[in-house]
Amino acid sequence: MSNSDCRGLKIDRGIPSLLTEVADTARELEAQGYDGCFTGEINHDPFLPLTIAAEHTTRIQLGTSIAVAFARSPMTTAQLGWDLQTFSGGRFILGLGTQIQPHIEKRFSMPWSHPARRMREYIEALHAIWGCWRDGTKLRFEGEFYTHKIMTPMFTPEPSDLPHPKVFLAAVGELMTEVCGEVADGLLAHAFTTRRYLDEVTLAALQRGLDRSGRDRGEVELSCPVFIVTGADEQEMAAASVATRKQLAFYGSTPAYRKVLDLHGWGELHTELHRLSLAGEWDTMGTLIDDEVLAAFAVVAPLAELAGALQRRCAGVIDRVLPGFPAAVSPQTVNAVLRELRESPQLRSNV
Structure with a gap:
């Protein structure tokens, strides 16, 4: 593995965005030994829950997976990231x-x-703003899309000795993945990703992005x-299989993810799934997987x-994994599986 802290594979979990549920869930995940807990920007703000999670934990990393960048200016996001990094004692990951x-323009x-x-x-603007606040450098960021040239003492946060928040970037296509290699600290792969797509x-x-930035x-x-897809018996395995096939069919019907299917020679599957999705044939779509x-x-x-x-799927490529266990699997069983995964000698030897 490529983890620089020699801890092996990191195991993360999502946390609810309902504010009343965050504190208990975050404490529980930290007690269970998870490395990180993440929120997504779906039907709630992704940052507010992490403020509560930070207050009720001391070790676990806290991140957005993802926050919608283009819905906010870099200055707004920089403030959110700075405050959460400070409040959490340096545990925040800005995904x-x-x-x-259509969502950026019409929603x-x-x-x-x-x-x-x-x-x-x-991302370059974020670092320029954070650099201004931490190091006192003059803010003079002028780009093609964003300009930040005013920062007076009244609008400058209190100083902090903490490093900038790590910035993770969601990427599926090659151009965005290259950007990640150039300027980000982490890559958030999509669930609709195969090991072959990761490898090839x-x-x-x-690596092309890393080469341009001179990084490793x-x-x-x-x-x-x-x-x-798992279970204690054939019936549980079958139920998990049906649910997962439906999820995969939904993603496979989306044009943005066709490139993953194309790599495997399954491009026509996307064509048929997309046609059925327009007709609302969601159950039928799952049977095509x-x-x-x-x-x-x-x-x-x-x-x-x-x-x-799971170890074989991750080994040598994935540094942080968020396993999507079926709902029927008990928390005790999940904990046992993850404990076995953490103790795997193969994972330790890959560090």
């Missing part, structure tokens, strides 16, 4: 994503253009959610073999 053009009423170039500049497309594009692979963490496709996107194994199967 950013672009969303898609957020914000500008959209050249997403990869804009994102590179967005993601890592190659990431160990300076960027690769984080990836992983679908899990055969066992080969399922195994490419999900770790499929009975509980007794799950830790080893």
Whole structure:
């Protein structure tokens, strides 16, 4: 593995965005030994829950996966990141994503253009702003999309000796992955990603970005959610399989993710899934995900073999994993699997 802290694979978990549930969940995840807990920007703000989580934990890392960058100016995001980094004692990870053009323009009423170039500049602007606040340098950022040239003492936060928040970037396409290698601290891969896509497309594009910035692979963490199909018996395995096939069919119908299917020669599957999605045939779509496709996107194994199967999916590539366990698997069983995964000698030897 490429983890610079020699701790091996990091295991993360999502936390609810409902504020009344955050404190208990964050404390529980920290007690269970998770390395990080992440919120997403879906139907709630992703930053507010992390403030509560920071107050009720001391060790676990706290991150957004993702916050929509283009819905906010870099200055707004810089303030949020600075305050959460300070309040958490340096445990905050700012995970950013672009969303898609219709949502940026028609839901957020914000500008959209050249997403990869804009994102590179967005992250550069964040670092310029944070540098101004921490080091007292004059703020003079002038880019193609963003300009930040005014910062008076009244609007400057209190000084901090903490490092800047780590910035993780969601990327599927090669251009955005290269940007990640150039300017980000971590890559947030999409759940609709196969190991082959990581090996042949993601890592190659990431390395091109790293080469341009003169950095090593160990300076960027690769984080990836992983679908899990498991169960204590055939009935539980079958139920988990049906649910996962439906999820994969939904993602496979989305044009932005066709490139993953194309790599495997499954481009026509996207065509048919997209057609069925327009007709609202969601249950039918799931039946098109055969066992080969399922195994490419999900770790499929009975509980007794799950830790080893998940280890093989991650080893040598994924630095942080967010396993998506089926709802039927008990918390005690999840903890046992994750404990076995953490203690795996293969993971330790890959560090």
